[in-house]
Amino acid sequence: MLKTLLYINEDLASSIALRFTDYLSRFVNLSLFVAHVEEPDEKEQVGTGWVRRTWEDGVASSGKRLVDRMLRTENINCPLAGRPKIFVGEMEREMIFELRNGLYKLFIKGYLDSADPEPFYDLISSSLCEEMSCPVLVVKNLSLSKRCALLCADGVDPRTLVEQSMEIVGESSFELDIVYFKFQESDQVQILDSREGGSNLRETESLLAAAGKTVANTIVLTGVPEQIGDYLKEYALVASTMPGRKSMHMYVLAHSLASVLLVRDTAQKQQ
């Protein structure tokens, strides 16, 4: 089972993330934990010792009520593997700490999709994503699809993409596609012959075949990031390596309507 930590707050992004995680659990065998961090204002923080502990208990109780409300409202079917984890402090720091200590294999966080790519870049370049010990699934939408895409392009390391994403979806019942994209100004997204894909595409295919995985479709697309992002709504999730800033790869992921599974080279993670 995939030990998974889902971060929830009381907002639309978390509502979608909860529902999507529930949906994901039909395809991937999850051992699901949920977490929430209460981030009090500095002004609210009081005292030391017993006074501070009492205050923290009060804040944590309020966080627990919030998580209970969310779980009750969303009424998910996927069982939780343990009690909700409530922390008081700074969200990114608490989550990094919990992910490392808990040896989680996957972190899930909701993200309210925006037409502006900047908030997406801010999220994936945040210390939370940078220092994370496991892949992160950025949930943007509840796509009720049975298909999962591996997003491939120039500049994507096929080995990292295949090895790391297969750790998450390799044993799932998702139908697997490879989507290779090229940037080109155009009125609409165009599907090219799979021979138009670069060497990265062929290497990705070979690695998946060597791992014994069946690819349902290999799709080579050209267009601008908005068009390709829109095309990706056909998928429940899109697996990708971490993109660089200002890269077309980043803009495609930012505009993807489907949720994005971001994996990173293990050597990079240890640095």
Added chain:
Amino acid sequence: MKILVALDGKSYSRGIVKEVARLSEGTLADVVFLGIQDSKTKVSQSLQMLLHEYQQDLYSYFRPDELPYADFSLEKWQKIASGDWKVSAAGMKEFTLRIRSGSVAKAVVAVAGEMECDLVILGCDLKCGCEWDGEINVPLRIAEDAPCSVLVIKQSGNTQEIVSILDQSEVHQEAMEMINQLVTLHSAGLKIIGVQEKNEDKNDMLEQRMVELLKYYNDRAVSAWVKVIDSAMVTDYVTESSRKAIIALWMGGKQSLLKRLFSHSMVDKLLSTSSSSVFILR
């Protein structure tokens, strides 16, 4: 639910009957077909016949055992006021033919108010942007002034997407259901676009509205994709999306951001430049 359909003898009116039939079937609505004429004193027989033809056409889209409307004869037309005639039949649901004299836009808005309709539907001529024969700015004036939601249907092939744009204003279940019907009717995908502004409280309310919508559609197994855009981007976004998607604008009350952003000229521009149908939701 009550649907008012404004009709004349042009092809843009003829082309909307099938869509009206499917919408009225999906919502089990009372339906009013409205024709407009110049004369205040004598009802036009050709207009009576035309509305009757449209009514027969709509009935033909239902299986006989599922038709919720009763049949009626043309002899039962009644004058209900000066320049105002109607005939109706009550089955499980009521179907009314009505003829009114005067300006098209004013008559449609007035009848929609009098009959407490939930939705006005009309077609428009694509050649001139979005016009009705013989009177200027009919779709725009109806979209602006009607007391209820307005759907302007353009016959432009298959629509694969409904783009539903909302601000923090309250959303009503009837309007949500109308979108649901359109999604089903066109087998289209649904995008819910929230327009954000600087006021954090309003953005929290917007999220709340989006949660309501998302739950409503998810519970009905409709895949809906959500996205937020900045208020400064909304007109460009709508213009771009309207090339291939039906645009549904949720216009709220005085506080509505969209109402402020979509001034008279913007709605006019949207109606005339959009290649697909436009839905103004209230």
